[in-house]
Structures are given as structure tokens and as C-alpha cells.
Amino acid sequence: MTSLEHVSCRVRGIRGPTNGTKDASQKNVIDLSSGDSQKAGLRPLSFIRQVLAGCVYPPLLEDRTFPVDVRQRSETLLDACEERSVGSYTDSSGLDHVRHSIAEFITSRDGVPCSASNVFISGGSQRALMVMVKLLAGTEWDFPTGVLTPMPPPLTLPMLLDEAGVSLEPYRLNKDHKWAVNVDELYRTLTTARWRCKPRAIFISNPSNPTGHVQSRKSIQEVIRFAAAAGLLLLVDEVYQEYVFGDGVEFISYKKILFEMGPPYSDTVEMASFYSISSIGECGLRAGFMELVNIDPRVMHFVDTMLCTDISTPVMGQLALDLMVKPPKPGDASYHTYTEEKKHVENTLKWNCWRACEVLNNLPGVSCESAVGGVYLYPCVNVPVAVVTQAEEREVEAGALYCDLLMEEQAVLIGPGCSCGPPAGTCHFRLCILVSSDILEEALSRIQNFHRGLLESNPEM
Numbered sequence: 001m002t003s004l005e006h007v008s009c010r011v012r013g014i015r016g017p018t019n020g021t022k023d024a025s026q027k028n029v030i031d032l033s034s035g036d037s038q039k040a041g042l043r044p045l046s047f048i049r050q051v052l053a054g055c056v057y058p059p060l061l062e063d064r065t066f067p068v069d070v071r072q073r074s075e076t077l078l079d080a081c082e083e084r085s086v087g088s089y090t091d092s093s094g095l096d097h098v099r100h101s102i103a104e105f106i107t108s109r110d111g112v113p114c115s116a117s118n119v120f121i122s123g124g125s126q127r128a129l130m131v132m133v134k135l136l137a138g139t140e141w142d143f144p145t146g147v148l149t150p151m152p153p154p155l156t157l158p159m160l161l162d163e164a165g166v167s168l169e170p171y172r173l174n175k176d177h178k179w180a181v182n183v184d185e186l187y188r189t190l191t192t193a194r195w196r197c198k199p200r201a202i203f204i205s206n207p208s209n210p211t212g213h214v215q216s217r218k219s220i221q222e223v224i225r226f227a228a229a230a231g232l233l234l235l236v237d238e239v240y241q242e243y244v245f246g247d248g249v250e251f252i253s254y255k256k257i258l259f260e261m262g263p264p265y266s267d268t269v270e271m272a273s274f275y276s277i278s279s280i281g282e283c284g285l286r287a288g289f290m291e292l293v294n295i296d297p298r299v300m301h302f303v304d305t306m307l308c309t310d311i312s313t314p315v316m317g318q319l320a321l322d323l324m325v326k327p328p329k330p331g332d333a334s335y336h337t338y339t340e341e342k343k344h345v346e347n348t349l350k351w352n353c354w355r356a357c358e359v360l361n362n363l364p365g366v367s368c369e370s371a372v373g374g375v376y377l378y379p380c381v382n383v384p385v386a387v388v389t390q391a392e393e394r395e396v397e398a399g400a401l402y403c404d405l406l407m408e409e410q411a412v413l414i415g416p417g418c419s420c421g422p423p424a425g426t427c428h429f430r431l432c433i434l435v436s437s438d439i440l441e442e443a444l445s446r447i448q449n450f451h452r453g454l455l456e457s458n459p460e461m
């Protein structure tokens with residue numbers, strides 16, 4: 001979808017900002033909705049691009065254009081491809097070489113063995129998630145399959161569940177406790193869900209998109225105990241695992257905790273955990289993977305079969321996955337540049353989080369909780385009454401209308417979130433902060449102009 005297609009309706013009767021803003025058509029669109037960091041001004045990591053360039057065009061490896069470790073990695077990855085060409089198909093669940101690299105990465109991250117045969121590479125983590133959800137989908141005694149889903153969810157998750165034909169069973173994240181998962185709420189949702197569907201899985205986003213919450217060890221243990229008691233498959237999106245920046249906060253994988261808990265959990269609780277090159281900003285290369293834990297081999301066979309319909313995952317994305325899980329080591333020629341570039345991204349994210357919260361919390365009617373991980377902020381806005389009224393007339397959400405107006409007036413694209421009323425018109429928004437700080441500053445300035453202008457032009461609120 002192009003950015004402009006998000007603008008679904010032209011609003012009449014609401015006066016836009018009058019404080020000297022230019023027509024939005026004269027501005028570049030700033031997209032803070034999609035998590036596409038390169039579109040929003042962050043540069044790709046040189047090491048990744050250099051190795052990929054060498055793989056695409058091997059004559060580049062014949063001179064000293066690239067550092068020695070880059071040339072070696074390109075050669076190794078070319079050896080892993082059919083006929084040493086990135087233009088060849090691979091097995092549907094990915095190149096063996098890359099699956100082994102991923103298994104080594106998971107083993108070393110968790111201190112728990114991971115077998116390459118449990119790793120499935122796909123054209124993005126969302127593709128792997130879709131395969132798992134489609135496997136679960138079905139109807140039993142007229143009851144559709146249900147998936148317990150966090151509210152707020154990642155933006156595209158409801159659409160994915162809908163497309164797979166499963167019922168979204170919402171569990172509310174606890175806003176009063178920094179958006180933590182509340183086990184009582186999980187049991188409440190399960191009980192309600194059983195009236196209308198057969199709940200088979202629970203989806204978790206950790207670090208959370210869009211709330212920026214990172215689960216503690218205790219919280220993960222509680223969710224695992226819940227999944228075990230309810231007989232649910234854990235679908236764990238850990239795509240933003242390397243972005244944890246809150247003081248004293250750390251990312252711990254579900255797999256690690258599951259195995260710390262030991263039997264019966266470690267050998268019975270079924271889990272699929274997802275990771276993606278989108279987390280290093282290479283979302284357009286389309287590759288991600290999932291690790292399956294405690295899944296029946298016959299089901300794994302079906303996973304393989306379903307991935308076969310893709311014929312092959314994009315090879316460049318697979319190679320980028322290998323580089324993501326096996327970055328340069330101390331002593332390698334690219335180590336310094338790689339770590340500096342990574343540090344720049346991490347520092348940018350941390351700064352952006354602080355700066356966006358500062359600006360947003362200074363706007364009348366806006367509050368924004370700081371994130372401790374992930375790449376999104378989830379501010380809450382009291383949308384002016386005039387916008388709420390217009391939204392009611394048009395039978396659209398007030399938050400969606402606010403986003404459309406912001407896009408029309410200031411060419412800033414943000415994602416609507418859940419309503420957080422009462423009162424009506426109190427809405428959340430999703431704001432991706434994995435963007436260059438200059439672009440964020442420009443976006444914040446436009447958001448301020450828009451919001452203040454809207455308040456001044458509609459003084460009835």
C-alpha cells in the first residue's frame with residue numbers, strides 16, 4: 001500500500017491548522033507507521049551490504065574493494081548457494097548453511113541446544129506466522145479456531161488472523177502497569193473465548209509492538225504456565241529482541257525461560273518463535289525465520305509442505321539473515337565499523353524515544369509513556385470534539401480520522417491504535433521511532449503544528 005492510500009477520506013467541515021502551514025502536497029511524506037527504517041532515513045549496515053554486493057557480483061571479490069572478512073563471508077555464502085549463484089532457488093525452508101547459523105545463534109543466545117531441523121526460513125517472519133496460523137485454522141463442532149491476541153496488537157496481526165480464517169480473541173494489556181501481560185486477563189479471555197471458538201494459540205509480542213513493553217522473567221513464566229494449563233500453542237514474536245534500551249531491562253527469550261522451567265513445561269509446551277531481518281532495517285529483502293519447539297514431527301512436515309508453495313525464500317534475504325545472526329567478531333576487519341554503526345542505531349533509538357516523549361507530553365491533551373524496548377511509541381491523544389463528531393457522522397474511528405487529517409495537512413503518516421476512552425475521542429497512535437533523528441525532529445514539529453492548529457481552529461473542545 002502506498003502512503004497516500006492510507007488517506008481514505010477527505011474531511012469537510014473541520015478546519016485544519018491555520019498557523020502558517022504549507023499545503024501538504026509541498027512536503028515529503030514522513031512515514032512513521034511502518035517500521036521501515038531505511039525509508040525513514042537510517043542507513044543500512046555496511047557489512048551486510050558489502051557481503052551481499054560481493055555475492056551478487058563476485059568479480060567485486062577479486063580486488064581489495066572490500067575488507068578481507070567481507071570477501072571471505074561472501075565466498076562462504078556463495079559456496080552455500082546452488083552453483084554459487086544467488087539467482088538459484090533454495091530449499092523451501094531455507095539454505096541449510098543459514099539454518100545451521102541460526103541454530104548456532106539460538107543455542108548461544110539461550111544456552112539451550114537448537115537443532116537446525118527445527119528452524120524454518122521464510123519470506124519474512126509474517127509469512128512463517130501465517131503458515132502456523134493456517135495450520136491451526138479449522139472448525140470443530142461449528143467452532144472456529146481462536147487465537148488469544150494482545151490489545152493493542154501489532155498493526156497487521158488482525159488482518160493476518162482474518163485472512164487465515166481464525167477468530168481474534170482479545171486480551172487487554174495492562175496500561176496501568178506499563179502494558180504488562182496480566183494473567184487474570186488471559187484466563188478471563190480464555191473463558192469468554194470458549195463460548196464462541198476453540199482457542200488453540202496465544203500470540204505474544206516481546207518486546208512489544210506497539211507498546212514498547214519488555215516482559216520480565218516472571219511474566220514470561222506466568223504466560224508459559226498459562227499456555228500449559230490451557231493447552232495453547234505459544235506464537236512468540238521476538239522480532240525486536242535486540243532493541244531493549246530501558247535502564248536495567250533485558251531481553252530474555254521464551255525458549256530460554258521454557259527450558260529453565262524444566263519438565264513438564266520444557267518437553268510439552270508447544271512454541272513457535274519468530275525473528276526477522278526487518279529488525280536490522282532490511283525489511284525489503286524479505287526474510288525471517290521461526291524456531292519450532294515441542295512440535296510433532298508430522299506437523300513440522302506440514303510446515304515444510306506449506307512453505308513449499310513459495311518455491312524458494314528470497315536468497316538475498318536468507319544471506320542477510322546469516323549475517324545478522326553471525327556478525328563480525330572482535331579482530332575481524334569489519335568489526336569496528338559494524339559495532340559503531342550498530343551503536344549509532346541503538347543510540348538513535350534511545351534518543352528518539354526520549355525526544356518524542358518530551359515533545360508529545362508537552363502537547364495539550366497528549367500523553368506518552370516511554371518505551372523500554374521495541375521500535376514504537378504508543379501515545380494517547382484527546383482528539384478534538386469536532387473531529388469526533390465528524391468521525392461519528394462518517395462512521396469511522398476518530399483516531400483514524402485524526403491520522404488522515406495529519407497526513408493531509410502535514411504529510412506525516414502515523415498508525416491509529418485502540419481507543420483509550422472514555423471519553424470518546426481518546427485514542428492511541430502508533431509511532432515508529434526507528435528513524436533518523438533529523439526526520440523524527442521534522443515529524444515532531446509537523447505533529448505539533450497540526451495538533452496545536454487543530455485545537456486553535458476548533459475551540460469548542
Ligand SMILES: Cc1ncc(COP(=O)(O)O)c(C=O)c1O
Nearest residue numbers: 035124125126154209276278288
Ligand atoms: C511485531 C512485528 N513482527 C514482525 C515484523 C516484521 O515482519 P517481517 O519479518 O515479515 O518483515 C514487524 C515489522 O514491523 C513487526 O512489527
